[in-house]
Amino acid sequence: MKIIFIGKKTSKPISLSLASFISILFILFILFIYLVIYFPNHEKTNNVNNFKITNETLSNDKFLGAQNFNIYVDQIGELHSRILEIDQQTERLQSIIKKQILGKEKLPKLKKKDKLDGKGGPFNGMKTSHVDIQKTLAILMESMGVREEIYNKMEAILLKQSVLKETLPTLYPVNVPYTSSSYGWRMDPIIGKRAFHEGVDFSAAHGEPIYATAGGIVLKAGKHGNYGNLVTINHGGGLQTRYAHISKILVKKGDIVKKEDLIAYVGNTGRSTGPHLHYEIRLNKKSLDPKQYLKR
Numbered sequence: 001m002k003i004i005f006i007g008k009k010t011s012k013p014i015s016l017s018l019a020s021f022i023s024i025l026f027i028l029f030i031l032f033i034y035l036v037i038y039f040p041n042h043e044k045t046n047n048v049n050n051f052k053i054t055n056e057t058l059s060n061d062k063f064l065g066a067q068n069f070n071i072y073v074d075q076i077g078e079l080h081s082r083i084l085e086i087d088q089q090t091e092r093l094q095s096i097i098k099k100q101i102l103g104k105e106k107l108p109k110l111k112k113k114d115k116l117d118g119k120g121g122p123f124n125g126m127k128t129s130h131v132d133i134q135k136t137l138a139i140l141m142e143s144m145g146v147r148e149e150i151y152n153k154m155e156a157i158l159l160k161q162s163v164l165k166e167t168l169p170t171l172y173p174v175n176v177p178y179t180s181s182s183y184g185w186r187m188d189p190i191i192g193k194r195a196f197h198e199g200v201d202f203s204a205a206h207g208e209p210i211y212a213t214a215g216g217i218v219l220k221a222g223k224h225g226n227y228g229n230l231v232t233i234n235h236g237g238g239l240q241t242r243y244a245h246i247s248k249i250l251v252k253k254g255d256i257v258k259k260e261d262l263i264a265y266v267g268n269t270g271r272s273t274g275p276h277l278h279y280e281i282r283l284n285k286k287s288l289d290p291k292q293y294l295k296r
Contacts, residue, residue, distance in 0.1 A: 076136055083116055083143060090150070097154065108153045114146045141185075148184055156292035159283070167235045169213035170295045171259055173243060173279050174204045174266065180276060183289040189273050198287035199242065199280035206275040208266040210243055213279075213294070218255040218263075227278070228270020231263055238285075244278040245269050 087110065094107050159168060181201035185194055216235040224230040229246035247267025257263060268275045281288045 072133055076133065076140070079140060080116060080136075083140070083147070086147065087115070090147075094154070097158065107157065108150045110146070110150065114143065116143060145184065152183075152289040152292055155288065159288075159293075164237050164239055164283075167214055167216075167237060167239055168293055169235065169239075169241050169281055169290075170293055171211060171213040172202075172294055173210050173213050173241075174202045174208050174277050176202050176204045176208070179203070179291070183287070183291060190271065199244075199278050200290045202266075202277040202279065204266040204275065204277050206247060206266060206268065208277075209262055210246065210264040210266060210277060212257045212259060212261045212263050213241055215258045216241075216256075218251045218253055218257060221249050221252050221255075223269075226271035228272060229264075229267060230270075233257060233263075238283055240282045242278075242280040242282065244280075245272045245276060247275075 090110075094109070098107060159165070179200040180203040181189075181197055183197060183200055186197050187194060210231075212233055214233070214235050216233040218231065219234045219240065220230055220232040222229065224244075227242070227244035229244075229249055231243045231246060231249055231251060233241050233243075235241065243264060245267055246264040246269065248265045249263075250265075251257060251263045266275055266277050272278075279290055281290050281293060
């Protein structure tokens with residue numbers, strides 16, 4: 001028996017035996033069965049493998065997360081211990097300094113509420129969570145701020161008793177009653193992260209006059225990186241003052257200035273978000289807290 005296929009060109013029909021036709025049907029049937037069985041199993045195998053990989057990745061992430069978590073806990077404990085040691089050293093130094101201070105000026109001391117618990121560390125054996133770590137870090141940061149303030153006051157008392165007392169800058173550089181940003185750690189207004197601010201910012205209007213806070217010799221007067229237009233005055237003994245973000249400079253390098261001399265005008269040059277005066281006091285290139293020295 002033969003099966004004849006007739007195409008458009010009827011002059012050349014295609015003939016096919018029954019056996020050949022059945023063989024083709026059988027091959028197509030086997031191919032269909034293979035496709036039906038293979039693909040679901042293959043997809044299932046892939047899903048199982050993906051699930052295994054995902055679980056392994058999650059397990060690894062959890063392991064690494066636990067490791068990092070324990071590292072943070074250990075570092076916080078060490079920081080807590082070091083703060084306690086610094087407190088003990090500060091008390092010893094205060095007892096020595098007290099004998100050298102003239103007048104009635106008292107040394108700053110930690111208040112009872114600012115002292116850390118020295119028994120058992122910051123977590124004291126408790127089950128620790130991420131929230132606990134965040135709270136402890138906030139407490140430690142606040143504690144460091146309190147201690148920095150005490151250190152700055154002690155430093156100012158010693159300098160006022162030293163040979164530099166006659167050259168210390170005490171005048172406000174601009175006629176404004178407050179500062180917009182204080183000395184020390186703060187949230188940087190441009191990068192949005194904590195950064196150390198080495199001076200104070202006065203929110204003075206553009207063109208506000210700037211005065212020398214102490215007598216000395218102009219060391220710099222011009223553009224200086226992020227400071228914008230900058231004036232630096234050398235007061236001797238390693239003591240300097242800096243006046244930054246200026247709009248117009250009225251002095252030049254080498255000029256001798258006296259306390260209260262007009263030296264520049266407030267501006268918005270350099271790395272600045274608006275008109276203001278950035279003011280620094282430095283001793284041997286290290287910054288001091290200006291608010292410990294300035295007087296109205």
